Amino acid sequence: MEQFRVLLLPGSVLxxxxxxxxxxxxxxxRISAVAKDLELYATDEPPADYSLDTEVDGVLREADARGWERFHLVGYSGGGAAGLAFTAHHPQRLHSLTxxxxxxxxxxGWSPAHRELWQQYSxxxxxxxxxxxxxxxxxGVRPEVTLGPPPGGQPPPPWMAKRPAGIRAFLRTFATYDLDREALTRFTQPVYFALGSLSNPDDYGEVADRLGTVFPDFQLEVFEGRHHFDPPHRVEPQRLAASLLRTWSRGEPAP
Known part of the structure:
Protein backbone atom coordinates (compact mmCIF):
# COMPACT_ATOMS: atom_id res chain seq x y z
CA MET A 1 0.00 0.00 0.00
CA GLU A 2 1.40 3.38 -1.04
CA GLN A 3 1.69 5.82 1.85
CA PHE A 4 0.53 9.43 1.80
CA ARG A 5 3.39 11.85 2.34
CA VAL A 6 2.24 14.34 4.97
CA LEU A 7 3.93 17.27 6.69
CA LEU A 8 2.20 18.66 9.79
CA LEU A 9 2.81 22.07 11.37
CA PRO A 10 1.68 22.77 14.96
CA GLY A 11 0.35 25.96 16.50
CA SER A 12 2.24 28.44 18.62
CA VAL A 13 1.94 26.55 21.92
CA LEU A 14 2.43 22.76 21.84
CA ARG A 30 -1.08 4.65 6.10
CA ILE A 31 1.10 7.74 5.95
CA SER A 32 4.75 8.71 5.78
CA ALA A 33 4.68 11.74 8.04
CA VAL A 34 6.80 14.36 9.69
CA ALA A 35 5.41 16.52 12.47
CA LYS A 36 7.67 19.52 12.07
CA ASP A 37 8.25 22.05 14.82
CA LEU A 38 7.97 25.71 13.90
CA GLU A 39 11.07 27.62 12.82
CA LEU A 40 9.84 30.22 15.30
CA TYR A 41 11.24 28.13 18.15
CA ALA A 42 14.47 26.93 16.54
CA THR A 43 16.39 29.48 18.64
CA ASP A 44 15.94 30.85 22.14
CA GLU A 45 14.30 34.03 20.82
CA PRO A 46 12.33 34.54 17.60
CA PRO A 47 14.54 35.90 14.80
CA ALA A 48 14.38 39.68 14.58
CA ASP A 49 13.27 39.43 10.94
CA TYR A 50 10.79 36.60 11.55
CA SER A 51 7.85 36.31 9.17
CA LEU A 52 5.67 33.58 7.73
CA ASP A 53 8.26 33.27 4.98
CA THR A 54 10.59 31.85 7.65
CA GLU A 55 8.15 28.96 8.07
CA VAL A 56 7.68 28.61 4.29
CA ASP A 57 11.45 28.20 3.86
CA GLY A 58 11.52 25.64 6.68
CA VAL A 59 8.80 23.54 5.05
CA LEU A 60 10.70 23.61 1.74
CA ARG A 61 13.93 22.47 3.40
CA GLU A 62 12.16 19.62 5.19
CA ALA A 63 10.37 18.39 2.06
CA ASP A 64 13.48 18.67 -0.11
CA ALA A 65 15.58 16.81 2.45
CA ARG A 66 13.10 13.93 2.24
CA GLY A 67 12.96 14.00 -1.54
CA TRP A 68 9.25 14.92 -1.52
CA GLU A 69 8.40 16.66 -4.77
CA ARG A 70 4.73 16.81 -3.74
CA PHE A 71 3.05 16.18 -0.40
CA HIS A 72 0.02 16.95 1.77
CA LEU A 73 0.37 19.87 4.18
CA VAL A 74 -1.51 20.10 7.50
CA GLY A 75 -1.39 23.21 9.67
CA TYR A 76 -3.05 24.11 12.96
CA SER A 77 -3.43 27.71 14.23
CA GLY A 78 -0.13 29.50 13.53
CA GLY A 79 0.94 26.50 11.51
CA GLY A 80 -2.23 26.91 9.47
CA ALA A 81 -1.31 30.51 8.69
CA ALA A 82 2.13 29.26 7.58
CA GLY A 83 0.38 26.63 5.46
CA LEU A 84 -1.58 29.34 3.66
CA ALA A 85 1.62 31.26 2.98
CA PHE A 86 3.29 28.12 1.64
CA THR A 87 0.31 27.41 -0.63
CA ALA A 88 0.44 30.93 -2.06
CA HIS A 89 4.17 30.60 -2.83
CA HIS A 90 4.51 26.93 -3.81
CA PRO A 91 1.13 25.52 -4.87
CA GLN A 92 2.77 23.05 -7.26
CA ARG A 93 4.34 21.21 -4.31
CA LEU A 94 1.03 20.28 -2.65
CA HIS A 95 -1.45 17.48 -3.21
CA SER A 96 -3.78 19.08 -0.63
CA LEU A 97 -3.96 21.60 2.19
CA THR A 98 -5.55 20.93 5.57
CA GLY A 109 -12.21 41.03 3.53
CA TRP A 110 -12.46 41.50 7.29
CA SER A 111 -15.83 42.18 8.91
CA PRO A 112 -16.11 44.91 11.57
CA ALA A 113 -16.32 42.18 14.25
CA HIS A 114 -13.14 40.52 13.00
CA ARG A 115 -11.35 43.86 12.91
CA GLU A 116 -12.43 44.59 16.50
CA LEU A 117 -11.18 41.18 17.59
CA TRP A 118 -7.77 41.82 16.08
CA GLN A 119 -7.64 45.14 17.86
CA GLN A 120 -7.99 43.13 21.07
CA TYR A 121 -5.21 40.79 19.96
CA SER A 122 -2.94 43.78 19.37
CA GLY A 140 -10.06 32.21 20.81
CA VAL A 141 -13.30 30.75 22.19
CA ARG A 142 -16.96 31.63 22.61
CA PRO A 143 -17.79 33.61 25.79
CA GLU A 144 -19.60 30.67 27.40
CA VAL A 145 -16.57 28.37 27.20
CA THR A 146 -14.80 27.64 30.47
CA LEU A 147 -11.07 27.23 30.05
CA GLY A 148 -9.55 25.01 32.70
CA PRO A 149 -6.59 26.14 34.80
CA PRO A 150 -3.16 24.67 34.10
CA PRO A 151 -2.39 21.44 35.98
CA GLY A 152 -1.70 22.24 39.60
CA GLY A 153 1.55 21.41 41.30
CA GLN A 154 3.47 20.86 38.08
CA PRO A 155 6.16 23.26 36.86
CA PRO A 156 5.68 24.37 33.25
CA PRO A 157 7.76 22.44 30.70
CA PRO A 158 10.93 24.21 29.56
CA TRP A 159 9.57 24.89 26.07
CA MET A 160 6.71 26.93 27.53
CA ALA A 161 9.06 29.81 28.34
CA LYS A 162 9.42 30.58 24.63
CA ARG A 163 5.69 30.74 23.90
CA PRO A 164 4.70 34.33 24.81
CA ALA A 165 7.52 35.76 22.68
CA GLY A 166 6.63 33.35 19.87
CA ILE A 167 2.96 34.33 19.89
CA ARG A 168 3.92 38.01 19.84
CA ALA A 169 6.16 37.36 16.82
CA PHE A 170 3.23 35.71 15.04
CA LEU A 171 0.96 38.66 15.83
CA ARG A 172 3.54 41.09 14.43
CA THR A 173 3.98 39.22 11.15
CA PHE A 174 0.21 38.83 10.75
CA ALA A 175 -0.09 42.62 10.89
CA THR A 176 2.30 43.19 7.99
CA TYR A 177 2.43 40.01 5.88
CA ASP A 178 1.05 40.17 2.33
CA LEU A 179 -0.83 36.91 1.76
CA ASP A 180 -1.58 36.73 -1.97
CA ARG A 181 -5.31 36.11 -2.27
CA GLU A 182 -5.18 35.75 -6.04
CA ALA A 183 -2.52 33.06 -5.77
CA LEU A 184 -4.76 31.12 -3.39
CA THR A 185 -7.69 31.29 -5.82
CA ARG A 186 -5.53 29.47 -8.36
CA PHE A 187 -4.91 26.52 -6.03
CA THR A 188 -7.25 23.84 -7.35
CA GLN A 189 -6.23 20.93 -5.11
CA PRO A 190 -8.51 19.95 -2.17
CA VAL A 191 -8.56 22.23 0.88
CA TYR A 192 -10.07 20.80 4.07
CA PHE A 193 -10.95 23.03 7.04
CA ALA A 194 -11.82 21.66 10.51
CA LEU A 195 -13.73 24.09 12.76
CA GLY A 196 -14.77 23.71 16.39
CA SER A 197 -18.32 24.85 17.15
CA LEU A 198 -17.15 26.51 20.39
CA SER A 199 -14.31 28.49 18.82
CA ASN A 200 -14.77 32.25 18.50
CA PRO A 201 -17.02 32.70 15.43
CA ASP A 202 -15.63 36.19 14.83
CA ASP A 203 -12.20 34.63 14.50
CA TYR A 204 -11.99 31.08 13.12
CA GLY A 205 -15.59 30.98 11.92
CA GLU A 206 -15.09 34.09 9.82
CA VAL A 207 -11.78 32.77 8.50
CA ALA A 208 -13.56 29.58 7.36
CA ASP A 209 -16.30 31.57 5.62
CA ARG A 210 -13.79 33.83 3.91
CA LEU A 211 -11.53 31.02 2.68
CA GLY A 212 -14.58 29.17 1.40
CA THR A 213 -14.97 31.95 -1.17
CA VAL A 214 -11.28 31.79 -2.15
CA PHE A 215 -10.42 28.13 -2.78
CA PRO A 216 -12.18 26.38 -5.67
CA ASP A 217 -12.20 22.99 -3.87
CA PHE A 218 -13.00 23.77 -0.23
CA GLN A 219 -14.59 21.49 2.37
CA LEU A 220 -15.61 22.66 5.84
CA GLU A 221 -16.28 20.18 8.65
CA VAL A 222 -17.65 21.41 11.98
CA PHE A 223 -16.80 19.50 15.16
CA GLU A 224 -19.54 20.07 17.72
CA GLY A 225 -18.36 20.78 21.25
CA ARG A 226 -14.74 21.36 20.23
CA HIS A 227 -12.83 24.62 20.36
CA HIS A 228 -9.39 25.94 19.49
CA PHE A 229 -7.76 24.62 22.65
CA ASP A 230 -9.28 21.12 22.58
CA PRO A 231 -9.02 20.58 18.82
CA PRO A 232 -10.07 17.44 16.94
CA HIS A 233 -6.52 16.35 16.11
CA ARG A 234 -6.01 15.81 19.84
CA VAL A 235 -9.54 14.99 21.05
CA GLU A 236 -11.22 13.28 18.07
CA PRO A 237 -8.32 11.84 16.10
CA GLN A 238 -10.29 8.89 14.70
CA ARG A 239 -12.94 11.09 13.07
CA LEU A 240 -10.40 13.60 11.80
CA ALA A 241 -8.15 10.84 10.44
CA ALA A 242 -11.05 9.47 8.36
CA SER A 243 -11.73 12.91 6.91
CA LEU A 244 -8.07 13.47 6.12
CA LEU A 245 -7.69 10.13 4.37
CA ARG A 246 -10.63 10.99 2.13
CA THR A 247 -9.13 14.40 1.36
CA TRP A 248 -5.70 12.98 0.62
CA SER A 249 -7.16 10.30 -1.66
CA ARG A 250 -8.90 13.00 -3.70
CA GLY A 251 -5.75 15.08 -3.88
CA GLU A 252 -3.50 12.49 -5.45
CA PRO A 253 -3.68 11.43 -9.09
CA ALA A 254 -5.31 8.08 -9.82
CA PRO A 255 -2.77 5.24 -10.19
Missing amino acids: PADLAYGALLAELGD LLEPAWAGNW QLEQLPPQEFMGAFMRL
Missing part, protein backbone atom coordinates in the same frame (compact mmCIF):
# COMPACT_ATOMS: atom_id res chain seq x y z
CA PRO A 15 5.47 21.20 20.16
CA ALA A 16 4.66 19.16 17.07
CA ASP A 17 5.07 15.72 18.66
CA LEU A 18 2.66 16.55 21.50
CA ALA A 19 0.20 18.28 19.19
CA TYR A 20 -0.07 15.47 16.66
CA GLY A 21 0.78 12.34 18.62
CA ALA A 22 -2.81 11.04 18.84
CA LEU A 23 -3.57 11.75 15.18
CA LEU A 24 -0.36 10.10 13.95
CA ALA A 25 -1.06 7.05 16.08
CA GLU A 26 -4.52 6.79 14.53
CA LEU A 27 -3.21 7.12 10.97
CA GLY A 28 -0.45 4.59 11.59
CA ASP A 29 1.35 3.13 8.59
CA LEU A 99 -6.36 23.91 7.80
CA LEU A 100 -7.11 23.26 11.46
CA GLU A 101 -8.39 26.70 12.51
CA PRO A 102 -5.58 28.81 11.06
CA ALA A 103 -4.73 31.71 13.33
CA TRP A 104 -4.78 34.19 10.45
CA ALA A 105 -5.76 34.20 6.78
CA GLY A 106 -4.78 37.48 5.19
CA ASN A 107 -5.68 41.10 5.86
CA TRP A 108 -8.44 41.36 3.26
CA GLN A 123 -3.58 44.96 22.94
CA LEU A 124 -2.13 41.73 24.34
CA GLU A 125 1.34 43.20 23.79
CA GLN A 126 0.75 45.48 26.77
CA LEU A 127 0.03 42.67 29.25
CA PRO A 128 2.56 41.31 31.76
CA PRO A 129 3.76 37.75 31.04
CA GLN A 130 1.65 36.18 33.81
CA GLU A 131 -1.55 37.51 32.20
CA PHE A 132 -0.66 37.09 28.54
CA MET A 133 -1.47 33.43 27.90
CA GLY A 134 -4.83 33.48 29.69
CA ALA A 135 -5.99 36.56 27.80
CA PHE A 136 -4.75 35.12 24.50
CA MET A 137 -6.68 31.88 25.00
CA ARG A 138 -9.84 33.71 26.07
CA LEU A 139 -10.04 35.50 22.71
